[in-house]
Every structure is written in structure tokens, then in C-alpha cells.
Amino acid sequence: MRTTPQAEADAVPTRRILRLFRPYKGRLTLVGLLVAASSVVSVASPFLLRAVLDVAIPQQRTGLLSLLAMGMIAVAVTTSVLGVLQTLISTTVGQRVMHDLRSQVYAKLQRMPLAFFTRTRTGEVQSRIANDIGSMQATVTSTATSLVSNLTSVVATLVAMLALDWRLTLVSLLLLPWFVYISRRVGRERKKLTTQRQKQMASMSALVTESLSVSGMLLGRTMGRTDALTADFTDESERLAGLEIRSSMAGRWRMATIGITMAAVPALLYWSAGLLLHLGGPTLSIGTLVAFVTLQQGLLRPSVSLLSTGVEMQTSLALFQRVFEYLDLRPDITEPAYPVRPARIRGEVRFESVTFAYDTEQAQAALEGVDLTVPAGSSLAVVGHTGSGKSTLGYLVPRLYDVTAGRVTLDGTDVRELAFDSLSAAVGVVSQETYLFHASVAANLRFAKPDATPEELYAAARAAQIHEHIQRLPDGYDTLVGERGYRFSGGEKQRLALARTILRDPPVLVLDEATSALDTRTEQAVQEAIDALSAGRTTLTIAHRLSTVRDADQIVVLAGGHLVEHGTHEDLLDRDGHYAALVRQDKHGAADAPRPASERTVARFRASPQPTDRLCSPDAQP
Template sequence: MRPESPGWKPSPKDPLAPEQPVSIRRILRLFRPYRGRLATVGLLVAASSLVSVASPFLLREILDVAIPRQRTGLLGLLALGMIATAVMTSVFGVLQTLISTTVGQRVMHDLRTGVYGKLQRMPLAFFTRTRTGEVQSRIANDIGGMQATVTSTATSLVSNLTSVIATIVAMLALDWRLTIASLLLLPFFVWVSRRVGRERKRITTERQKQMASMSATVTESLSVSGILLGRTMGRADSLTRSFADESDRLADLEIRSSMAGRWRMSTIGIVMAAIPALLYWTAGMLVHFGGPAFSIGTLVAFVTLQQGLLRPTVSLLSTGVEMQTSLALFQRIFEYLDLPVDITEPEHPVTLPKAKGEVRFEKVDFSYDGDDPRATLRDIDLTVPAGTSLAVVGATGSGKSTLSYLVPRLYDVTGGRVTLDGVDVRDLDFASLARAVGVVSQETYLFHATVADNLRFAKPDATDEELREAARAAQIHDQIAALPDGYDTLVGERGYRFSGGEKQRLALARTILRDPPVLILDEATSALDTRTERAVQQAVDALSAGRTTLTIAHRLSTIRDADQIVVLDKGRVVERGTHDELLAADGRYAALVRRDAQTTEAPAVPVRALGSTSSPL
């Protein structure tokens, strides 16, 4: 089943299916562009580890040589050496943190832009089945949750591992028997940390899903449309309770994530802190049973090394737990990065510097499920000469909008082809297609920005005069000029500061700025009242002049002058001709015109009838 099908669900092999294993090698590839900086970090880590293990040896010389033999000069040099060791370790640590954090933030940037860029190339159907809050959560929460991993965890892993290895080597150099006694419990510690990591990974997956769900709830219910719906339906309290329930579940998961394995990891810390007592006991037993005696300096230096081993070992085990936890986040990000992109630019695209605007549908079939015999469109043959107009009418669900979406490649045909100036639109580069085809839909979208910024979205380098000319052509300039801030007025979220007709004319002005030779009007006036529709229709007529226009008609009065009209029924063209020709044929189009006229002339339902006790509502 094709991913864009409304009934599409993840299959076990699908990239959106849960529990896909994450390759460590793939995670490491994220850092490949920064391997030079990482090599520098590695050198700093190695230098820092080697310098830090020198202090116990200096301490041994102080206790066994400098103080007993009263060699003050040597004592001063050894003391300065310990101070220099501390200074060098701190300097190396700061440089290491700076470079590793920079690399981590660049990887975070690469992930964010990679996911955003991938989503920009996803088919329209992906967004019709995915909650906006879910998409936002993947970019903000999941990538944000990986910050510690990509900025510090990797460096911490290398640093602590190097410190552990260097410390163990130094401990062996002092005494191999005490070293073995110190490391007897290490396999147990590793086993505990792995179990804790698996537990946290499972909880983290649940937590991120819950965060995505809560983010979607906030996005939907706290938008302007959501607030209007909630208030008018009297659901504000129930929405608050629903959000509180989701928040409570998230809080519970956060507590479980934080406390997962906490007691077991604390036990490890307690045991490792008690190891010095074990070392003193071991040294005493070895001497008691005839072993060689330990100098005070050697024993103190060894215990110092062992205590120095405590911090990186515990940190290393904790880092392992964090890395297992972060695998759940990487899994969710890679799911999006691995989504198949069905509509892609051809390997050798054709460029149209200036399209004339002839559009053809040649034996076009389309189905949301490529294997479904009940195709949305079947055997469509249409030619729209450059500069002429085509109107498409039909009942709801007949395939009108789907037909129009094939021209700008919001969907790709499953049979036949759609051409622009004789070139299959699938062979055109995206830039040429975007320049050639403009779409004005019933659902007008405006950004929460100024009027000027919304218009310049179509043409970023447009001058102020060009903005005004486009607004005049769309018959919206006077309304904009009357605003206190004129073209610098914020339109509000989704343009809610403007009426439906004003938003539609702003959308038309935006399209006029782009000046496409092919214009698609997808029921652009169907949601407007008659008076507003008349004003918008005048702007539409001005915009359509001299362009190839494909109009998806809801009100048939707006397409009487179309050069040709086709009637769709169940995805097939059942009638075609001019308005007068189709009326004379007295077929489906004529029936639609009569129904449209009756609907327009029908008297309005009295308001009081809606509240009548006898109403069937």
C-alpha cells in the first residue's frame, strides 16, 4: 500500500514501524564531518588523563623519599609538579568542553535541518494523516532530548574510558595484586548498568510519545480555531481536564525515568567507595601471610588512584545508561529521516525558463492506493491551450481537487501523464514547476507576520510598489492602506485579523506577485457570502486574464464564461463543452445548474426555528 493512502498503516518493514534497531555506526556517521575537531578532543582527553594519573606517583615520592629524607628541594619540585598537574588538567578540560560542545551543537543543527528538509519534501498526504504537534515534537523534544548525548556524552565516554585505562595501567605498575582486588566487582557493575539502561530506554520511548501527544493537544486546542471551538462548544473545562490527565501521565513517566535503576546505581557507588577498606585489609593480609611489605607511599598512592578510578568508572557506567536511553530518541529521529519520498526531482530535470502554459492530461489515472482498482481518477484526457480556461465541476468526491493537484505535482499520476508545454511535469525541475503553476485554494493560509511579509513570501525581492500594485489588482489595497500600520500590520495567527474575503484577496495578491502562467483556483470563493464573492471574483477575473486557468467550481455562476467545462463523476469525464453547449445537451451539467439556482434562491431558515422545540435537531 502506498504511504499516501488515507488508510495507510505502518507495516513491520515500514520505517514508521516501532522498535526498529538503531545502528551505532549510523550514529557515529553524524560526527564524520567533524572528525578533525574530534581528533583534537581525543588528544586533549589523552593528555588530560595521562597528566592526572601522574599526581599519585608524585605523592608517593613525597611520602617515601622527599619527607623522610628531608630533601626540601625535591619536595618543592614535587609540590609544584602536583600544582602544575592540576592546572594542566583544568586547561585541557576547558578546551575539551569547548570543542566537544561546538561539535555537538553542529550535529544537533544538522539533525534539525535534516529532519525539517526531509519533511519539506514529503507528499501532501503525509501531513493530512500526521498531527502537527507530533511533527513539532520530533524536531523540538526528541532532538532537544539528545543534546546531552551529542554535546557531552560522547566526549565523556572517551574521557572516562581513557582515564579508567590509564588509571588501571598505573595501578598495575604500583601493585598487580591490589589491582586485581580492586577490579573483582567490575563485571557485576557493568551488568547492573546494562539492565538499568534497557529499562530507561523503554521508559524514554513511552515518555517521548507522551510528550508528542501533549504537544499535539496544545497545538490543536490553543490555536485560534481550537479556542473558538472550545469556547463555543463549552468544552474549555473538559479540555483542561484532558490536558491535565496527559500532563499527569507525562509527570509519572518523568519520575519513572529519573528513578529507573537509581538504587542499583547508588549501590554501585557505595560499594566502590568502600573498596579502600578492602584494599587496606588485602594489604594487611598479604603482609600477614608472608608477602612483601608495602611502603606507606605506595599504599597511599594506590588508594588515591583507586579513588580516582571511582569517579570515571561510575561516570562511564552512567554514560552507558544514558547512551542506551538516547537510542530511543535517535530511533524516533531516524524514523523521520528514513521516510520514503515519493515525489522527487528527476535525475536530469528539464528547465522551462518561461512557460507558455499549455496543460494536457493524457490518459491520466490516479489512485491513492496504486493497486486499488477503484481509482480516484480514470482515463482523463483533457487539453487546456495556453491562455484559455477550463472549469471542472461535479459532485463532492468526484475527483475535482485531486485532478488539480496533479499539475503542480502535489501528487503524481499512477497512470498516463500530465504535461506542461509538452513536457511531463515529472521531468521538470521543481523550480520551473513552481514558477509556472500558481495555486489559490479555499483554505487560505497566512503566516503570523506582517501583510508585507506574507505577500513577499511569493517574491522575496518585491518592492513596496510591486506589493501595492498586486494588492490593487486583488482589490485589497484600500483595506490594507486603511489599517493603522498599513502593510506593516500583523495579520495574526492564520490571518484571523482579516475576514474570509480579505484573506482570500491577500492570497490572490500573493499569487499575482508570483505571476505564474498557469493558475489553479480550487473553489477559491465557495466559502464566501454572495457580496464578498462578487468582490473576490472580480479579483480572480483580473488575475486569470491572459493565463491558463483551471478552476474547481463550487458555484456554477462563476464559470459561465469558461472556454471549456468538464463534468466529473466517480473520477471520469462524463460531459464536456461550453456553458451554452452543456445546457443545450440537458445532461448532468444542466441538472447541476438547476440545483445551484434552487440553492441560491432558497429562503433562509429563520433563526428562531433552530431553537424550536419542534425542530428535528
């Protein structure tokens, strides 16, 4: 993964933010027209008031007074209606922009390589989507409209003030530069605090995600770390609370000074009008002076709001920056410009001088110079000590990582040239850590094939030797599996994962230590399901227990990223080398005492509510 330089990330171009609104320029134009109309209509009231004070009341013209009063009421009604319409349209546009941002970030993350997620905390990813984009709601739904609305109101009010008396207008604008300076200072301060606050929110979100998951809860309880985790969360929350207070109060006294000063301006205007009269200047009628002060007071709200909006926009730049950082991520694994989509895949897999390093600067590669051919429909077992590169070799076939040198081919085509959908349809992966969604059994199986019929579900479950067990559950295939499948045993989860893979029916199968965490009896049942799944497919088995690979067509031994032995089980035993030594060390088959299959899983479902099939974890990976 490569990111943009920090210098570029620190400055978010305004044009880039505006491009987010480009698809909705028609609606935004309508909002602008409504805002302009509302602003123009609103400034009519002071002129109507001047006519009331200078003409209608002194001259006792009752008819004119009634018309002027009705006009002032009509102005209020019109501005209110226009305000509701512009709020409706602008909020709709803002929510659509937020939807677009969320979708773009999620789509980008779905294209990121496995390496990105292995070094990024899940809570951090969730925080970018939920907290950062959620905090931008005010900016994209109301701030832009507020800016246009207040700017138009200020301009229209200033024009009206100039029309009434240009001298008093100049007096009103003397403090404007000071106001602008203060608002810019406050904006920069709040932007800095917002960046710190969002990082702290991400840190707290990550802690919650990790410690309150099923795995985190089990670990905390069994290790006696519940109080320590609570203390950690309390500290994180306290830091966030402090940042929230500082962010809320940043520049508050400065902005209050602006409000006090602008509220005192009417007294300055009355004093200026009296001074002009004393100096012999043109006289001002009472109606004109009252109308002008009314306009100036009307200028107070949009002016302060405009300055506050500027502060909010500076603050929101920090949020845009964090979101754009994810949008600017460049995945190392990309689909080719002209992807290959073969009509039929036989399943021959080849590793041609394959070298792979997780970090190009690391001293030793995870794999180096691996040459290997797996004929279509045959089985290959990969064995070796922990850290020898077994899982890495398997992950190169479905292109979870790309080779550093050499190539991996499928039926003679480099996997980097295949379309993503073709490759995912051709290669199925069953790992030791089985992931199940918080949804029904049927929904979890249909994740592999959304249009699968009930008969296809039953056939896949029978092949994985899990159908009868599912039928005994309270709601059968509609039974909720629970968060991450923790309401199933390890062997049951593995067989559900196998059924899911059978439903997808890939010609190439990668089994990454799929039975290493199971007891002997459960392993035997799962192994039978694996044998059924492997029939007629090209199978790569990454094995820890060597008892599961004796019947493989070929076995390779990895050591330190190098292929050191290659042959059948009998051949490798006869050589009395690395493989024979591993077999002697493999004590698991004798050490594990058989245990009867438990029926407690069925009982665990009896007292539990059964929600719908909806997949509730969109960011999870199966």
C-alpha cells in the first residue's frame, strides 16, 4: 500500500471537495435561487417599516398602513416557506454526498490487499467510515447552504444599507477586518483540535471493537484483565472528553467578543446620527434611522453565522483530509487493464521461480525460488515448521498477495492477468479460522452463492456432513449462528465453511490448516468432508498434522522459505530427511484422546431469539 506524500495530504484542495457536489449541481442551483430570493425578500421589511414610520402613521393613511402591515406579514411567510424548501433540498443533497463518500470508502477498502488489514486496527477502519464521515454531516448538509444563505443575506443587507445611508454603512463596517482576523484564528485552532479528536475517537473505537468482541471478551475474562481493560477505556474516554471540551470552547471568548461588539453597534449608529446632525450634515428621518438600525441588527445574525461557518469549514477540512487519505490509498493488487476471463478452468497450478517478501526491505524473503507444478485434479500437501512459508505459498494462488518475483499460473495464465471474479470463482480457500456472519445458517451458506436453492444448500451440507446437525437445530437452516459463529463448535464451524465452499464449487481448493485446531474425532469427521470436497479438484493442503497428508499425490517440505524436499509420503520417508524428521515430531495423532461428539450446540439454541437472515457485519470477511 502506498499513500500520498504528507505534504499533499495536509492540504485538501477546495476544488476536490466541490467535485463531491458536482452530480447535484442542478439541485444546488435551485437552492441558490431559493436562498437569493429569500434574502432579497427579507430585506424588504425595513423599507416597509420606514414607510410606516415616515408616511403611513404621520399622514394617517390607514389604507396604506394596512397594505404595509400585510406586506410585512407576507415577507415573513415567504421567507419561512423558502427556508423550508431550501433546507429540504440542501439536506437531501448533503445526505447523498455522505452516501457517496461512505460507498466510495467502503469500495476502496474492499479492494485493499490482505496486508492492509493485517496492519490496520479494525476500529480505525470503522472510525473513518462512521465517525469521520458522520462528523462531516453538518458540513455537507447545512454548512454549504448556510454559507450561501448568509453570504447572500449579508450582500443584500449591505446594498439596502447603502441605499438608506452610505455614511452609517461605513461606520457599521469599521470592525469587519477585526472580525475576519479573529474567525480565521479560531478556525485554525479548531482544525488542529478536530484532527486530534478524530484520532482519539478512532483509538477508542479500536479498543471497543477488540475488547468487546467475543474473542476479546473471552481473553479478558480468562486472563483476569477485565478491570485493566475498563481502566484503559476510561483513560481513552477521559482524553476524548478533554479534547471535546477544548474543541467546543476553542475561540469561544473571541467569538463572544464579536457578538458583544456587534450588539453594541446600534448605540454607535445612534451616536453617529446625532453627531452628523450636530455637524450640520443632511438630516435623517426617524423612519430611515430605525430602518437602518433594523437592517444592521439583521446583518448581525448572518455576519456572526458567516464567521462561524468559516470556522466550521476550516474544522471540517481535517475530516475531509482523513476521509481522502483512505480514498487516496493505492492498492498493491489491482485488476489488469485487460483482464482474462477463461471459459473453463481445469485447475493446473504452477509456481515458477516464485519469490515473495512481505517487506521488500526485509533481510530474508518469506519464499524464495520456489518451482512447483500441481496438475489439474491432483493434490499437493505443503508441510514445514512454523514460519517456513506454508500459508504464504497458499495465499499466492488466490492472489491475496502478489509475488515479488517469478509468477503463479492457473492453466498457464498468470493469476495477475485474470479478472478478479474469474480468479475468485476458480480458487476456494478454507482456513483454520472460520468466519461466520451474525446471520442464519442459510444466509451464511448463500454468501458463496446468493441464488442457491434450498436443495443446493442441503446437498452442500450433506457433502460437508453437517446437514443432519443443522436439521436438529430449533429453526433448522433459519437458526442464527451467533456473533462470529461462537455458538457452534470448532468442527461444526469448519464443516459449515466447507459446505459454503462446496456451494461455490471452485476447481482449485486451498486448505490452510483447516483441521489443526480440532480434536482427533472431530478432525476425522471434518477430514471426511474435506475428502468429499477435494474429489476431482486441484487441492493445496497446508498441513500442521502430517496424518492428514499421507495420501496426497505429492508432498513438499518448506524450510526458511525454500522448497527442500518434494515427493510422495513413502518416498520422503525413505529419504529420512526433513519430512521424516517432521513425522517423528508429529505426536498429535497419538496424544489426542477421542471425545464423543457433543449435542450441546442444539441445546444452546433453545432459549435464544432468532433474528432475520440479514448480514449485520458488512466490513467482515468470510
